[in-house]
Amino acid sequence: MWQGSKPVAAPACVARWRTMIAPLLLCFAACAHAAWPDKPIRIIVPFPPGSASDLVARTLAEKLGARFTAGVLVENRPGAGGTIATAEMLKNSKDGYTIMTGTMGTHAIAPSLYKALPYDPLNDLTPVSVVAELPLMVVASTTLPATSMKELARLAADKPGEFSYASPGNGTLNHLMGELFKQTARVDMPHIPYKGGALAYPDMIAGRVTIMFDPIVAGIAQVKAGKLKALAVAAPQRSAAAPDVPTMAEAGYPGIDSTLWIAVFAATGTPPEILATLNAEINKAVQAPDVKEKFAAQGALTVGTSLDAAMARFRADTAKWKPVIVQAGVKLD
Numbered sequence: 001m002w003q004g005s006k007p008v009a010a011p012a013c014v015a016r017w018r019t020m021i022a023p024l025l026l027c028f029a030a031c032a033h034a035a036w037p038d039k040p041i042r043i044i045v046p047f048p049p050g051s052a053s054d055l056v057a058r059t060l061a062e063k064l065g066a067r068f069t070a071g072v073l074v075e076n077r078p079g080a081g082g083t084i085a086t087a088e089m090l091k092n093s094k095d096g097y098t099i100m101t102g103t104m105g106t107h108a109i110a111p112s113l114y115k116a117l118p119y120d121p122l123n124d125l126t127p128v129s130v131v132a133e134l135p136l137m138v139v140a141s142t143t144l145p146a147t148s149m150k151e152l153a154r155l156a157a158d159k160p161g162e163f164s165y166a167s168p169g170n171g172t173l174n175h176l177m178g179e180l181f182k183q184t185a186r187v188d189m190p191h192i193p194y195k196g197g198a199l200a201y202p203d204m205i206a207g208r209v210t211i212m213f214d215p216i217v218a219g220i221a222q223v224k225a226g227k228l229k230a231l232a233v234a235a236p237q238r239s240a241a242a243p244d245v246p247t248m249a250e251a252g253y254p255g256i257d258s259t260l261w262i263a264v265f266a267a268t269g270t271p272p273e274i275l276a277t278l279n280a281e282i283n284k285a286v287q288a289p290d291v292k293e294k295f296a297a298q299g300a301l302t303v304g305t306s307l308d309a310a311m312a313r314f315r316a317d318t319a320k321w322k323p324v325i326v327q328a329g330v331k332l333d
Contacts, residue, residue, distance in 0.1 A: 036096060036274055040071040043264075044100040046085035048078045053101045055298060056132055056262050063285035081171065081332065082106025086125070086265075087118050094269035096278060099128065102265045104258070105173050108317035112325040113171045113332045122318060126268045127310035128275060129282045132300045134260040135235035136177060137242065139219040139228045143207035149181075149232050149251040152211070156187035164190045166200035166212040171332050173260050176321055177213040177234060179328040180256050204228060215260070216241050217299020235259050241299070258317065261303070263310060279307050 041064065043057045054076060061072040077085040085100055086107075092098040102125075111121045119125075138149065144163070146152040156163045165182075167175035170193050182189050192209050194200040197218055203209045205227045212219075213234055220241050222228040232251040233239050236259070248256040264282055266275060283304035285291060292302050305313070 036277070037068050037070050039097060040073050041068060041096070042073050042075055042098045044085045044089050044098065045074060045076045046078060046082035046100065046102065046106050047076070049076055052132070052134060052298060052300060053103060053262055055294070056300075057101045059291055059294060060131070060264070060282060060285055063288065063291065064281055067281055067285075081110050081114065083110065083114070083117060086121075089265070090119055090124055090267055092267070094267040096266060096270050096274035099264055099266045099278070102127075102263055103173075104261050104317055105171070107263070107265065108314060109171065109173065109176065109321050109325070111318060112322040113330060115331065115333065122315065124268050125265050125314075126270065126275065126307075127314045128264040128266050128278050128307065129286075130261050130263045130303050130305045130310050130313055131282060131286050132262040132295055133303055134215045134217075134262070134300050135233060135239055136174065136213045136258075136260065137216045137219040137223075137233050137239070137245065138211055138213055138231040138248075139204070139222060140211045140231050141204050141207045141209065142227070142229055144210055144229075147229070147231070148246075149185075149248065149253055152231065153185040153187055156185070156189055160188035161190060163187075163210040164192050166192045166194055166197075166204060166209045168197040168200070168214075169193050169195060171330055173258065174213045175330070176324055176328070177256065177258065178211075179330070180324050181213075181253065183324065183327060184253055184256060201228075215299050258320070261313070261317075262300075263314070275307060 043061055045054045045057045047053045057074045061074050065072040077088050082102060089098050089100045107121055107125065111117060146155055165178040167178060169175065174197065175191060175193065178191060197214045200209060200212055201222060204212060216233065216239050219230065223230045230242055230245045232248045233242060233245050234248050234257055236257050238245065238247055286302040286304045295302050
């Protein structure tokens with residue numbers, strides 16, 4: 001305390017009051033977070049119902065809802081490459097009651113694709129856990145006179161522009177994987193975008209398009225039916241669904257092994273203890289046998305990571321795809 005220009009010691013009763021009240025304030029703060037959640041948690045999905053991200057969100061909602069008695073709700077906000085859903089999450093309080101599912105495409109790739117975003121992904125978003133992965137496979141027309149990626153590269157180098165690759169749309173991971181292959185192999189292969197991977201299959205089967213990077217669960221059915229052939233798996237390890245198909249590294253192209261991931265994100269600034277609770281409960285949920293089985297039926301692998309590992313992957317993939325996008329000149333409005 002001050003009297004005039006000289007400090008005066010606080011009365012003993014004031015000092016005692018301060019000593020008593022400080023632990024109480026800390027207790028109140030701790031209790032407030034300990035009560036979390038005391039109202040429903042909302043998981044926003046940047047894609048329509050039925051998508052892989054929607055499956056993940058609804059599976060988590062069921063599991064977390066059994067753990068958090070206040071309930072967990074799923075809300076689909078598709079459009080604009082995930083930016084609508086992300087902006088919706090960020091406009092809410094940073095209290096863990098509004099989170100979202102996001103993919104490599106919506107969160108690590110989008111920042112380099114769009115001219116301007118209403119948020120800064122790396123600073124405004126905190127990945128809670130990478131919960132699932134969807135490995136991609138290189139499927140090819142049976143008319144292609146090549147049985148490996150190296151043979152394809154040699155053919156494409158000898159006949160620039162003759163061979164092409166399909167994707168489910170501009171700016172998708174499938175599209176960028178094709179661009180990365182072109183840049184790595186130094187070949188000219190036109191990109192043919194479709195409004196969904198399934199729409200490309202008739203043209204591939206007919207030989208009008210040469211190859212496509214697509215989730216294994218979709219491509220393997222066409223391969224087993226003899227309508228397409230598999231050249232490589234774009235993942236770090238071979239797939240149990242296609243054990244005889246080499247990885248891109250084994251095929252001579254290490255580094256072209258990005259796996260499409262789905263993660264749960266919260267707004268940066270969410271209290272650490274809430275993030276830790278979400279991380280623990282989400283990771284517990286995705287390791288449940290029934291969740292593993294449900295994801296596997298969709299060609300997805302369950303993961304579950306620490307907060308630090310999720311952030312490291314988010315940053316690494318954001319950095320990885322930026323130069324590929326810039327060199328390919330891909331831009332979305």
